[in-house]
Amino acid sequence: MTTTTTTTTNHEQHDVVVVVVPLPAQGHLHASLELSRLLSATYNIPVYYVSTPAHIRQAQTRAVRWDPLTTPNLNFIDFPVSFEVPPPNPDASIKFPSQLVPAFNSSLQLRDPVTNLIKKFASVSRKVVVVHDFLTSYVVQDVPQIPKTECYCLHTVSAFLAFTYVYDAAKPPVPPEAEVVLEKLPSLDGCNSPEILEFAKKQINARVQGGGNIFSTSRVIEGLYLDLLAKMNPSKEFKHWALGPFNPVEIDATTTANRHYSLEWLDKQPANSVIFVSFGSTTSLSEDEINELAFGLEQSQQRFIWVLRDADKGDIFSGEVRERELPEGYEKRVSERGFVMRDWAPQLEILAHPSTGGFMSHCGWNSCMESISMGVPIVAWPMHSDQPRNALFIAEGLKIGILMREWERRNEVVSAETIERVVRTLMASPEGEEMKRNATELKEAVKLSVMEGGVTQKEMESFVAHITR
Incomplete structure (x- = not known):
């Protein structure tokens, strides 16, 4: 001991x-x-x-x-x-x-x-x-x-x-x-x-x-x-x-001391223009899923910051972490508006940044609470455990998100076209604006609480x- x-x-x-x-x-x-x-x-x-x-x-x-x-x-x-x-x-x-x-x-x-x-x-x-x-x-x-x-x-x-x-x-x-x-x-x-x-x-x-x-x-x-x-x-x-929530409800993501490099990239983007894509610490995407997601984000024409990493192992300090591959030339092609990172992301600080306007998430409950605390609407893409029901609650109960797919279709690879459509709905449509308003109201209520x-x-x-x- x-x-x-x-x-x-x-x-x-x-x-x-x-x-x-x-x-x-x-x-x-x-x-x-x-x-x-x-x-x-x-x-x-x-x-x-x-x-x-x-x-x-x-x-x-x-x-x-x-x-x-x-x-x-x-x-x-x-x-x-x-x-x-x-x-x-x-x-x-x-x-x-x-x-x-x-x-x-x-x-x-x-x-x-x-x-x-x-x-x-x-x-x-x-x-x-x-x-x-x-x-x-x-x-x-x-x-x-x-x-x-x-x-x-x-x-x-x-x-x-x-x-x-x-x-x-x-x-x-x-x-x-x-x-x-x-x-x-x-x-x-x-x-x-x-x-x-x-x-x-x-x-x-x-x-x-x-x-x-x-x-x-x-x-x-x-x-x-x-x-x-x-x-x-x-x-x-x-x-x-x-x-x-078990997280700070107010974070100044623009302070200059000891900042993560991802925040410096966000500084250069317009307000509410970036969708943050992260599936948490317990999800690993297959090669097909990575490829469809890559093309879907590219075709959406929206700015994005994507955390592409394998799920945690039982001991995160043990052995090598496998680096996931993207289609050849992809990062160069999207470099004007897309940013891919492969290490542990400061999720709360990214969600708190004024440039972040949406969150594509697996809907683990900590991630939901962090997104709510920062007033960021969600593309809900559940993978396992409690996530399918959290996703329903986010989309239908709180009306601060949109489902990527029905849980019954979980065994199908989500197409780039579907990803493109859903991302655009959240980031660039009247329905997305409504979700953003609802998320902002909830954020204010949480802050007061x-x-x-x-x-x-x-x-x-x-x-x-x-x-x-």
Whole structure:
């Protein structure tokens, strides 16, 4: 076990400590780390972020505009584990990143060390609050038997998605505005691989009741579905908190210090003229998909910045990263209005830049929240997991995006002509203008929600008061 302590915090001096147990995948690591920052830096609560060495390093190096190693009260504890690190397979019939499953399974080895760590903290603290990912329930299953502990489950998915599972199973009555969206729900077929379903089953079987759910969302975005979820759980003791967005809502992307080279390219483009194309950390496109996307972007005549990289491996620091090829001469041909980058992109800063006017996204929930926070409408192109239902919510629920294709047609390669048409609709049509207006309104609502007296701020204070009571 290695402990990295950012300030001299001694858990014996505190009556409440928080232990955070994330799933070792980028979106989950990120949301857990941002919540840890809020609790430790803003509310002065000692937080211990617990994972494997590779995944703690991953979370730290990809933090956006802050340094986890100098944040007061934020501590990192890693427990070494071993696991295979296969490369991603861009030609897999199901797009779920199965190369990550060995890393997920390695997290099961943390059950005993995490239990012992919490026992140690419980012996010297008034209370130990454990915040665990839904997909690390297995790791914390013994915690309810430890005196002076409480568990809370962090959902890094949308409240809409969580409610759809209830809706699939029970079809509870819903208001008309929800019904319009829910009746179009895509199936879960093709969302997950057999390996991840097996892993998820272990988590469901080990689920702890706990004191409540934390959602990486805001009531101004998903109040309807948070209320519907609360109705489904009649226990007054069990609470739901929406503590997101877990990202800054205001970023000056034009500041000059230590800027990423992509932002300098954006500086030279007109306002709202660029579509940002990125499919996150867990999607690898096939060669055919890359070629069609390349030609579709070219034919659209729109400016674009495209992050063309393979999905993460289970350990992002292990081995070489495969560079994906584009058609010969392509980058030279589009150099006037297209910019291709192959490394880790500062996504939030690109979305915040005044030149960015659209986002072609896989619709992972962190990406959706970042796009909403920056007021950028979305071309929704879901690949796996929660993404098909997030995409529906973005397009039909919030009306801030357009679907690239129906989920039922996921096995077809999307043609360059379709890509061209959809990109033009978002970036250069009256419908696209309407989506942009809706996105800007939502951005303003989110910004107000995190200010003093705003709904998210109040929700955070309610959560902190609850865990320190």
